[in-house]
Amino acid sequence: MFTNMIKTTYSDAILSGFDYLLENYSEVFVLGQGLWSPWYVGNTMKNLDKKYGKERIIDTPVSESACTGAAVGASICGMKPIIVHPRMDFMLYAMDSIVNQAAKWSYMFGGQLNAPVTIRCIINRGGSQGAQHSQALHSWFAHIPGIRVVMPFTADDARDLLISSVLCPDPVIYIDDRWLYEQTANLNPIKETPLDSVTPKCIKKGDQITIVGSGYSTLLALRASNKLNCNGICAEVFDLRVLNPFNSKNILDSVLKTKRLLVIDSGWKTCGMASEVITSIVENIPTNTLIDPPRRITLPDCPAPSSEVHEKDYYPDEEKIIKFINKFYCF
Amino acid sequence: MSVIRAAEIKIADAKKNGLIKGPVHLGVGQEAIAVGVSKNLQDTDRIFGAHRSHSHILGVDNDLHKLFAEVLGKNTGFSSGMGGSMHLVSKSKGFLGSVPIVAGTVPLALGAGLASKLQKSGDIAISYLGDGATEEGVFHESLNFARVSNIPILFVVENNLFSSHMHMSLRQPSNTINRFAKAHKIESKLVDGNDVIEIYKTSSEFIRKMRLKPEPYLIEAITYRWFGHVDWRDDIDVGVERSKKDLLNWKKRDPIKRLSDAMINKKIWTKEKQITLDSKIKELIEENWEKATTDDFPNKESLLDNVYKYD
Numbered sequence: 001m002f003t004n005m006i007k008t009t010y011s012d013a014i015l016s017g018f019d020y021l022l023e024n025y026s027e028v029f030v031l032g033q034g035l036w037s038p039w040y041v042g043n044t045m046k047n048l049d050k051k052y053g054k055e056r057i058i059d060t061p062v063s064e065s066a067c068t069g070a071a072v073g074a075s076i077c078g079m080k081p082i083i084v085h086p087r088m089d090f091m092l093y094a095m096d097s098i099v100n101q102a103a104k105w106s107y108m109f110g111g112q113l114n115a116p117v118t119i120r121c122i123i124n125r126g127g128s129q130g131a132q133h134s135q136a137l138h139s140w141f142a143h144i145p146g147i148r149v150v151m152p153f154t155a156d157d158a159r160d161l162l163i164s165s166v167l168c169p170d171p172v173i174y175i176d177d178r179w180l181y182e183q184t185a186n187l188n189p190i191k192e193t194p195l196d197s198v199t200p201k202c203i204k205k206g207d208q209i210t211i212v213g214s215g216y217s218t219l220l221a222l223r224a225s226n227k228l229n230c231n232g233i234c235a236e237v238f239d240l241r242v243l244n245p246f247n248s249k250n251i252l253d254s255v256l257k258t259k260r261l262l263v264i265d266s267g268w269k270t271c272g273m274a275s276e277v278i279t280s281i282v283e284n285i286p287t288n289t290l291i292d293p294p295r296r297i298t299l300p301d302c303p304a305p306s307s308e309v310h311e312k313d314y315y316p317d318e319e320k321i322i323k324f325i326n327k328f329y330c331f
Numbered sequence: 332m333s334v335i336r337a338a339e340i341k342i343a344d345a346k347k348n349g350l351i352k353g354p355v356h357l358g359v360g361q362e363a364i365a366v367g368v369s370k371n372l373q374d375t376d377r378i379f380g381a382h383r384s385h386s387h388i389l390g391v392d393n394d395l396h397k398l399f400a401e402v403l404g405k406n407t408g409f410s411s412g413m414g415g416s417m418h419l420v421s422k423s424k425g426f427l428g429s430v431p432i433v434a435g436t437v438p439l440a441l442g443a444g445l446a447s448k449l450q451k452s453g454d455i456a457i458s459y460l461g462d463g464a465t466e467e468g469v470f471h472e473s474l475n476f477a478r479v480s481n482i483p484i485l486f487v488v489e490n491n492l493f494s495s496h497m498h499m500s501l502r503q504p505s506n507t508i509n510r511f512a513k514a515h516k517i518e519s520k521l522v523d524g525n526d527v528i529e530i531y532k533t534s535s536e537f538i539r540k541m542r543l544k545p546e547p548y549l550i551e552a553i554t555y556r557w558f559g560h561v562d563w564r565d566d567i568d569v570g571v572e573r574s575k576k577d578l579l580n581w582k583k584r585d586p587i588k589r590l591s592d593a594m595i596n597k598k599i600w601t602k603e604k605q606i607t608l609d610s611k612i613k614e615l616i617e618e619n620w621e622k623a624t625t626d627d628f629p630n631k632e633s634l635l636d637n638v639y640k641y642d
């Protein structure tokens with residue numbers, strides 16, 4: 001049976017998520033820049049405009065602020081809009097609609113209204129694109145009560161969490177990563193899952209150290225853990241999936257077992273998601289549980305460099321992770 | 332114009348041959364605008380660009396070596412190799428930065444003009460932006476604020492009819508944007524962006540007035556880029572096929588050839604002189620390119636430098 005199954009890439013999985021939503025929910029529409037070009041968003045939206053029409057797949061002017069606000073507004077009126085930002089950096093023009101409006105619409109009006117908008121944005125970095133075309137700002141958004149933040153790592157999740165995000169009654173920031181687009185998986189049949197039931201997932205069993213990642217950093221964690229296996233170190237790997245609201249339970253159970261914790265994050269160190277994960281664990285375990293202090297691997301606290309010389313040092317990779325583990329953990 | 336053209340063609344070739352790591356946005360075909368405007372500028376003016384700004388910086392600082400070094404990521408470049416093509420600076424010539432967030436520098440240029448007004452320096456601000464950038468709200472906010480506060484800023488809108496893959500007609504109800512200036516009571520002129528003389532005359536009139544009395548002005552220059560949105564191809568544009576016919580028609584309106592032909596017609600220039608000039612420029616390009624390729628990359632240890640001014 002498995003030989004018949006076709007492997008699907010992460011980017012095709014996103015496309016099939018869009019396809020499912022547009023096919024089954026007439027309230028779904030998509031707007032954003034580059035939706036009529038195969039270039040901006042890879043093939044994650046290929047031909048959707050041809051299949052569903054340019055009224056539902058709207059390639060917009062260069063107006064992130066108005067378009068995001070419009071998506072929020074339409075979501076308050078019964079639609080399920082997906083606003084697409086081909087890079088997270090571009091959506092900073094839309095911060096008011098996201099942070100002041102969408103995140104608070106339900107709360108401010110006693111729950112009478114809500115803004116079930118999905119803000120899909122892409123982390124697109126490397127290739128000397130530099131400081132304004134590389135940012136991974138998930139931690140920032142995870143700081144805001146009222147918006148859910150989703151970062152799929154597997155192709156399954158790329159499709160299914162997109163569906164969960166769009167069907168969720170709350171505003172959701174769904175963040176996919178260009179560096180994952182070529183990852184493949186055999187996709188299971190689609191099953192609609194309420195987003196509030198989605199929690200961090202164990203993607204590799206182990207008992208000596210818990211390594212937590214999200215999005216692309218989960219891939220790094222997984223690769224590193226495979227190398228660690230060769231050295232006889234058995235790591236348990238978790239993929240965060242939903243960064244806010246953050247449910248630490250599975251990770252906590254894991255750390256109680258492994259007694260070691262490492263978090264890898266594709267964002268910056270200060271006030272980043274890695275700090276949040278470590279704190280939520282540390283404040284919930286008995287003193288002296290941990291054999292080694294909990295640690296994080298993040299970007300250094302500086303903007304993304306353009307120079308290829310610096311880019312190599314800037315981004316974590318599995319070699320660096322292995323070195324880090326050998327340096328700071330004692331097995 | 333010929334120098335800028337040749338420099339960008341060189342960059343296109345190098346990109347094609349994999350010698351340049353980062354993205355390059357080429358403005359071949361649009362050279363007349365920066366050249367016409369820059370002729371009126373002085374080193375103390377304050378100029379801001381965007382992603383397609385090779386011509387904007389070369390217009391005031393024709394140091395080819397620094398441009399080539401920067402696109403190659405060398406520490407001798409305009410931004411010390413820290414920026415690449417999309418982040419250029421030449422402080423001594425008043426070019427205070429170009430960056431790739433669309434319209435990102437528009438309010439900064441506004442602030443530069445405001446500062447100049449408060450400093451009573453008589454200097455002006457130049458904000459180069461594209462037609463796509465006029466779709467960002469901040470552009471409209473900037474026009475309004477510039478008007479009500481009488482800020483000495485010249486908005487130079489290079490309307491090349493495209494924002495990446497999208498033609499103007501898919502994005503705006505009109506193919507020109509000077510209506511926005513009118514709405515904000517800002518004096519503006521729609522000019523042929525491929526006519527360097529017209530651009531020079533218009534900008535020089537506006538800039539002369541701005542220096543006497545701080546006020547905003549806007550020039551909309553209609554033009555066309557010969558290459559795709561990014562990098563070296565002219566046959567496809569970020570995945571979308573462009574009309575070959577349009578491109579060929581626009582190439583007939585080449586600003587350099589137009590000037591050269593007009594001068595030859597008026598007998599103030601000759602074909603021979605043009606040929607000599609072109610070959611001199613070629614030498615200049617090769618010489619500076621060679622020099623840039625042998626330069627060093629930034630020091631590996633400098634990753635964390637300049638995040639803050641205090642270390």
Ligand SMILES: Cc1ncc(C[n+]2csc(CCOP(=O)(O)OP(=O)(O)O)c2C)c(N)n1
Binds near residue numbers: 062090465491560
């Ligand atoms: C805020 C923001 N949104 C979107 C982009 C992607 N983008 C880069 S250049 C560009 C086109 C801008 O068109 P225009 O202002 O006309 O300049 P041109 O490329 O024609 O010179 C777009 C949409 C960006 N860099 N920044």
Ligand SMILES: [Mg+2]
Binds near residue numbers: 462494
């Ligand atoms: Mg344009």
